[in-house]
Amino acid sequence: MGQITLQGVQKSFGPVHIIKGADLDIADGSFVVFVGPSGCGKTTLLRLIAGLEDVSGGKILIDGKNVVDTPPAKRGLSMVFQSYALYPHMSVRGNIGFGLKMAGLAKDEINRKVEAAAATLNLSPYLDRKPRELSGGQRQRVAIGRAIVREPKAFLFDEPLSNLDAALRVQMRIEVTRLQKQLGTTAIYVTHDQVEAMTMADKIVVLNGGKIEQYGSPLELYERPANLFVAGFIGSPKMNFVTGELALQKGAATIGVRPEHLKIERDGGGGWQGTIAVAEHLGSDTFLYVDAGPLGMLTARYIGELSLHAGDRVSLVPDPQRIHRFDDGGNALRG
Amino acid sequence: MARMATRQRVVISTIGAWLFGFLIFFPILWMVLASFKTELEAFAIPPSFLFFHWTLENYATVQERSDYFHHAMNSIIIAGGSTLIALLIAIPAAWSMAFSPTKRTKDILLWMLSTKMMPPVGVLVPIYLIFKTFGLLDSRIGLVFILCLGNLPIVIWMLFTYFKEIPRDILEAARMDGATIGRELVYVLTPMAIPGLASTLLLNLILAWNEAFWTLNLSTSNAAPLTTFIASYSSPEGLFWAKLSAASTLAIAPILVLGWFSQKQLVRGLTFGAVK
Ligand SMILES: Nc1ncnc2c1ncn2[C@@H]1O[C@H](COP(=O)(O)OP(=O)(O)OP(=O)(O)O)[C@@H](O)[C@H]1O
Numbered sequence: 087m088g089q090i091t092l093q094g095v096q097k098s099f100g101p102v103h104i105i106k107g108a109d110l111d112i113a114d115g116s117f118v119v120f121v122g123p124s125g126c127g128k129t130t131l132l133r134l135i136a137g138l139e140d141v142s143g144g145k146i147l148i149d150g151k152n153v154v155d156t157p158p159a160k161r162g163l164s165m166v167f168q169s170y171a172l173y174p175h176m177s178v179r180g181n182i183g184f185g186l187k188m189a190g191l192a193k194d195e196i197n198r199k200v201e202a203a204a205a206t207l208n209l210s211p212y213l214d215r216k217p218r219e220l221s222g223g224q225r226q227r228v229a230i231g232r233a234i235v236r237e238p239k240a241f242l243f244d245e246p247l248s249n250l251d252a253a254l255r256v257q258m259r260i261e262v263t264r265l266q267k268q269l270g271t272t273a274i275y276v277t278h279d280q281v282e283a284m285t286m287a288d289k290i291v292v293l294n295g296g297k298i299e300q301y302g303s304p305l306e307l308y309e310r311p312a313n314l315f316v317a318g319f320i321g322s323p324k325m326n327f328v329t330g331e332l333a334l335q336k337g338a339a340t341i342g343v344r345p346e347h348l349k350i351e352r353d354g355g356g357g358w359q360g361t362i363a364v365a366e367h368l369g370s371d372t373f374l375y376v377d378a379g380p381l382g383m384l385t386a387r388y389i390g391e392l393s394l395h396a397g398d399r400v401s402l403v404p405d406p407q408r409i410h411r412f413d414d415g416g417n418a419l420r421g
Numbered sequence: 422m423a424r425m426a427t428r429q430r431v432v433i434s435t436i437g438a439w440l441f442g443f444l445i446f447f448p449i450l451w452m453v454l455a456s457f458k459t460e461l462e463a464f465a466i467p468p469s470f471l472f473f474h475w476t477l478e479n480y481a482t483v484q485e486r487s488d489y490f491h492h493a494m495n496s497i498i499i500a501g502g503s504t505l506i507a508l509l510i511a512i513p514a515a516w517s518m519a520f521s522p523t524k525r526t527k528d529i530l531l532w533m534l535s536t537k538m539m540p541p542v543g544v545l546v547p548i549y550l551i552f553k554t555f556g557l558l559d560s561r562i563g564l565v566f567i568l569c570l571g572n573l574p575i576v577i578w579m580l581f582t583y584f585k586e587i588p589r590d591i592l593e594a595a596r597m598d599g600a601t602i603g604r605e606l607v608y609v610l611t612p613m614a615i616p617g618l619a620s621t622l623l624l625n626l627i628l629a630w631n632e633a634f635w636t637l638n639l640s641t642s643n644a645a646p647l648t649t650f651i652a653s654y655s656s657p658e659g660l661f662w663a664k665l666s667a668a669s670t671l672a673i674a675p676i677l678v679l680g681w682f683s684q685k686q687l688v689r690g691l692t693f694g695a696v697k
């Protein structure tokens with residue numbers, strides 16, 4: 087069981103208010119990702135849940151029990167750090183087994199569990215090496231092994247893959263997701279990589295400036311962003327925003343259209359007119375950065391190759407079903 | 422050409438380093454040589470370097486006149502005891518300052534160091550009176566106590582700088598792994614800090630071994646360590662160079678041997694954790 091609830095959780099460092107009241111309900115067995123720009127408080131929120139920082143206000147419930155006064159060792163959570171934080175003086179076996187040793191398990195039981203975890207993570211040949219004799223990816227696996235072997239109520243990950251190269255990151259991303267599903271253990275995962283967020287999460291928490299902007303499934307966030315911040319943060323390339331006359335016509339202060347929801351037509355169509363400033367041809371996709379005069383720069387995405395080039399005139403037609411409307415305060419208007 | 426130049430530089434700097442090393446080592450060498458001379462030869466002018474009558478007579482006299490092993494035992498107990506107790510106090514102190522610093526941590530560290538800036542003679546009288554009142558004069562316990570307190574600031578400072586270098590994440594990982602603070606200290610922090618602990622221990626052992634102000638002033642015979650033993654040979658009735666040298670050689674021998682075998686740790690200790 088690993089059901090985690092935050093109720094009005096706040097955190098200040100001295101006079102600086104970092105987490106401004108977070109409410110969150112994390113279902114048992116779900117994979118929740120915290121995303122947000124740098125410095126928005128993702129790590130802080132995770133550390134509050136872990137117990138590595140004390141809350142300044144509010145409650146954290148794990149399986150219904152308020153744990154704000156429980157030390158990290160007693161919360162039954164395990165954490166994977168960005169820096170791996172392996173014990174340098176212990177072998178891989180010692181690292182993975184340390185939590186079990188602290189829990190007072192018998193030696194042969196520890197060995198059995200450590201070997202099972204190592205097998206799952208392809209670490210068996212390295213059990214007797216020291217962390218400094220491992221590659222970055224292997225160290226990461228050890229850190230994950232250390233987390234899973236204890237069968238915790240939940241895993242906490244703080245940007246665990248950000249020190250790996252791109253290819254390994256994709257591979258580990260899949261492995262972590264697979265492992266979490268297989269174990270069925272609740273996971274909270276911090277990242278600022280939105281591809282990681284979209285692909286791994288059952289639910290995403292978008293944080294900004296210490297506030298939760300939206301909490302929902304990846305597709306909910308993509309299709310129905312609650313406000314301008316989420317609309318701009320989720321999706322790549324970024325959503326296009328248009329203000330002024332055009333927005334007012336739709337009864338909104340701002341309207342937003344994702345690049346993939348702009349139909350690209352040669353000049354003369356009925357859409358928004360502009361000149362291509364930059365065209366990026368990736369083969370699988372074509373990205374156009376269009377100078378649309380009073381509307382500003384717009385980004386359009388075409389799936390597949392489109393032979394248009396810088397300087398060409400185009401007209402962009404927004405899909406009427408996919409226009410997002412926002413009020414003065416930046417909140418989404420529905421209906 | 423360039424290679425020649427670098428070769429020359431290597432040769433010159435090697436010779437320079439040896440000369441400099443020899444210069445520093447010379448007093449100790451001279452002392453050891455003098456300890457094997459007769460009293461007459463010891464202050465003969467011009468001095469003879471190697472061609473004198475080598476004799477062990479001084480060592481025999483020294484052991485006869487004052488019990489070397491008694492003093493050596495006292496030195497071991499006082500230096501060792503004060504170092505161990507200082508470490509026991511300093512490890513948790515440095516740990517808490519390194520890993521849960523408060524606004525005052527810096528001030529406390531500076532204040533502790535400032536106690537080392539005060540000349541000990543400034544507090545000799547009060548300390549002497551305290552020792553007298555509590556019957557600690559000429560007792561090993563008293564000396565262990567005063568040397569321990571005297572070196573504590575340096576021990577805490579050294580350990581603090583070592584602990585500071587240990588990534589916080591690793592200790593937090595241990596906490597997440599279910600380690601209590603005590604077990605975190607025993608299983609994670611201390612093993613990681615062993616090189617630092619070892620050099621702190623050695624350096625402090627040497628400092629305590631050679632400490633002469635308090636040991637000379639607060640002990641006479643029972644608890645007198647080797648420093649008192651040496652001092653008894655620089656008597657006002659006339660100097661006995663050869664015997665003084667023999668006594669000194671005996672006094673520094675144990676710590677010299679220890680230092681020789683732990684050079685690597687010592688260098689690390691003296692650079693205060695700057696060398697990884
Ligand atoms: N111990 C601390 N004392 C004071 N301020 C802190 C402390 N820890 C974090 N902060 C501040 O809290 C804010 C949030 O930090 P946090 O590390 O949670 O950000 P983050 O969302 O994880 O960012 P990143 O993506 O860069 O890791 C930052 O402005 C940071 O400066």
Ligand SMILES: [Mg+2]
Pocket residue numbers: 128129130
């Ligand atoms: Mg962070």
